[in-house]
Amino acid sequence: MVEQNRNELAEKRIGIVGLGLLGGSLAKALTKYTAAEVYGYARQQAVCDAAERDGAVRGAFTDMEQLIETVDVLFYALPPELIPPSVARYGHLLRPGMIVSDVASTKTMMMNAIYKVLPEGVAYVSVHPMAGSEKGGYEVAEEDLFIDHPWIVLRDEQHPAWNRETHAYFVDMGRTLGARIEELDVSEHDCLIARISHLPHAAAAMVMLVAGRGEEGYRRLSLAAGGFRDNTRVAGGNPVLWRDIFMSNKEEVRASLEELSRETKKLIDLLADDDGVGVEAYLSEAQSIRKIYEEIEEKKE
């Protein structure tokens, strides 16, 4: 099975656009775990040189045109807002039968913009590998980044640029890199990610501000314990990166914040009504979902 995948994957030359953490890791992983010819694009010559020196790619270019001439698959690993403009600019160079993909963490806005500029006859299937860290850059790229992490391949049956064969190609790719394959409809993806990633980030930031702001803040923080530390950890994330994530998914982030607001109202009402039974039921439901989550996590290990 793995051999078969390797053969299928070997047929196409893959060009990674952007050799940061995700792109660099993709290049290294594809080179290690498949027989595909892997090429890269980076703005900086030093990054291209490093990727070539490491053997992560057969070749790397600071010129997108050279990359596009060389490959069959153009795999974008740039910040999401840079991808549609790049497809618009270089679209005329894409050949029928080529494949475009990306690793962005939010999809709807970006995919709509790409669809507007994608030439006919070019396939596009989007992928969201849920791996990475706060750190970025080629220096932290690693070939095993995807192992045991979700690799979401997005289905968009409504759109002619999506097709089963290309979808299957990216499913095979993720599996070959050791990832856990998930398949989602485009319409589900951003809603889901908002609730398991963007809302927790927003909640952590808000709790951090309520607790730590103002005159009393320092004293409060100095008394905070482990629960607080874990609950607010993600608030330490890069605000520019998270601004881009929030803005690229603003409808779903807003909707999830509206849901949080309704939950807050429920708890406030239970406390105002002195309803201890209701508070316990509320916390019990949260605990029982947390237990389901912990069971899922244990199965993964």
Next chain:
Amino acid sequence: MVEQNRNELAEKRIGIVGLGLLGGSLAKALTKYTAAEVYGYARQQAVCDAAERDGAVRGAFTDMEQLIETVDVLFYALPPELIPPSVARYGHLLRPGMIVSDVASTKTMMMNAIYKVLPEGVAYVSVHPMAGSEKGGYEVAEEDLFIDHPWIVLRDEQHPAWNRETHAYFVDMGRTLGARIEELDVSEHDCLIARISHLPHAAAAMVMLVAGRGEEGYRRLSLAAGGFRDNTRVAGGNPVLWRDIFMSNKEEVRASLEELSRETKKLIDLLADDDGVGVEAYLSEAQSIRKIYEEIEEKKE
């Protein structure tokens, strides 16, 4: 200094009411680190026997009257809602000059109830040792539980049951057990704890529910990553315990939820206005406070 504390602490016989995690740990720690005579009360004879066998106490009783006859300091380590009724029931046995204290995690409601039934001439200074875990019971009690954890002694200058000498006694006690001493006015305490402990708990529960509830819940949870895991960890806490904590501090928990609600509204408005600069500024402020918090944490180590 330590010797001096030991001598002062040695003068009084201390009775710990309730030998669970906190009470049992207090007994063990006081016996190990001070020369005080330590006694205990537990409902179950088996717990009394275990504490005696361990040498955690000189003696342990299932009879409150016996404990009160034997000691000078009555240190309550029961769930907070049980403390005022106990003081009411046994108040007539308390002798002038005796000291009452407790280790409850919320104070205002409980202290007001205790003040109503505390006999004149008995001193009362409340303590909040911020140590413990999800697990409870004498089995998990340990003599070093308080080391390097905050030990908050509450100042209530308005009330005649509070006095400097008794306050200093508990400050010395915490220091001798290796804790980090903090002193707070009663009026500050519950407000502060709501924001660094109760609000993060509520936020974790609410995020857990928004993310994991309903038909889509399981799939979402199966895709959640490390940020989600940390952010919602405390939602796994015992709902009965947390109901009691919330209800014992309901005004401040409500007020902190109202603050969270205002923050949520701010973020929703920024997204609705497509205000990326505002979102970045918001997340930057949260990140900068998180950094201050991390510096505080590093200093503790």
